[in-house]
Amino acid sequence: MDTIVSFTDMNKHFNEHHVLKNINVQFNKGETTVILGPSGSGKSTLLRCINLLEIPQTGTLEIESLKVDFTAKLNQKDRLSIRQNTAMVFQSFNLFPHMTVLENVIEGPITVLKKDKTKMVSIGEQLLEKVGLLHKKDSFPSQLSGGQQQRVAIARALAMEPKFLLFDEPTSALDPELEGEVLKVLKALAEEDKSMIIVTHNLNFARVVADRILFLENGEIVFDGKTEQFFNNTENERINSFIQSMQFI
Numbered sequence: 001m002d003t004i005v006s007f008t009d010m011n012k013h014f015n016e017h018h019v020l021k022n023i024n025v026q027f028n029k030g031e032t033t034v035i036l037g038p039s040g041s042g043k044s045t046l047l048r049c050i051n052l053l054e055i056p057q058t059g060t061l062e063i064e065s066l067k068v069d070f071t072a073k074l075n076q077k078d079r080l081s082i083r084q085n086t087a088m089v090f091q092s093f094n095l096f097p098h099m100t101v102l103e104n105v106i107e108g109p110i111t112v113l114k115k116d117k118t119k120m121v122s123i124g125e126q127l128l129e130k131v132g133l134l135h136k137k138d139s140f141p142s143q144l145s146g147g148q149q150q151r152v153a154i155a156r157a158l159a160m161e162p163k164f165l166l167f168d169e170p171t172s173a174l175d176p177e178l179e180g181e182v183l184k185v186l187k188a189l190a191e192e193d194k195s196m197i198i199v200t201h202n203l204n205f206a207r208v209v210a211d212r213i214l215f216l217e218n219g220e221i222v223f224d225g226k227t228e229q230f231f232n233n234t235e236n237e238r239i240n241s242f243i244q245s246m247q248f249i
């Protein structure tokens with residue numbers, strides 16, 4: 001399996017608070033990794049360190065042939081090169097309200113990647129079709145349900161052709177019946193072997209889509225392994241009690 005993202009001995013502090021502790025982890029091409037763990041364990045921070053929305057104090061990040069050492073000052077060129085490898089989908093969609101659905105999807109590739117507009121319109125329409133929203137291409141975000149807005153945000157992330165897709169609780173702002181339509185899109189992407197890292201509290205979803213689970217607690221990776229192993233991990237009391245507590249909410 002090709003590794004394309006890895007952290008070595010990575011530490012992240014927020015002032016005196018040590019939020020990620022000596023993280024050593026690899027993310028592989030074509031794999032869907034789900035990050036689980038209690039609130040405050042560092043899941044979002046870990047995800048945000050991959051695209052440098054947060055900058056660790058020590059350790060290294062490698063994305064394919066790029067390597068940054070966090071003890072040195074990060075230059076703008078490296079920062080941009082790292083960022084171009086990933087696209088993040090947030091809990092709160094973050095669409096541009098004054099742009100139509102199609103414009104939202106193709107804006108990044110045209111302005112950032114300098115892609116041809118006519119070509120992008122056609123690609124954008126294909127991506128909207130993929131997330132089941134081609135019929136909404138001329139609508140504005142405010143005219144869409146939360147689930148539809150999140151599917152547009154996914155199409156927008158795909159339009160940037162990132163090597164890795166990052167999702168931070170992509171369905172936690174949605175009603176349960178809208179959650180399903182977003183999870184179906186993510187499941188289809190996982191089946192296409194897209195490279196994805198997903199933070200979620202939805203264990204049933206994790207069980208179905210994840211090739212691999214990372215379980216974080218107090219800023220440490222307590223489990224890193226196959227999904228089946230995680231859910232059948234009867235010896236690890238901490239994991240068992242986490243799974244149990246999530247199932248009886």
Ligand SMILES: Nc1ncnc2c1ncn2[C@@H]1O[C@H](COP(=O)(O)OP(=O)(O)OP(=O)(O)O)[C@@H](O)[C@H]1O
Binds near residue numbers: 014038044045
């Ligand atoms: N910008 C920040 N400034 C200071 N502390 C922060 C900041 N962001 C996160 N933290 C702290 O870092 C720790 C990890 O936060 P993080 O958001 O990564 O947790 P999480 O696992 O994503 O939690 P949740 O499941 O609630 O989203 C928490 O104690 C949080 O309070």
Ligand SMILES: [Mg+2]
Binds near residue numbers: 043044045
């Ligand atoms: Mg979080």
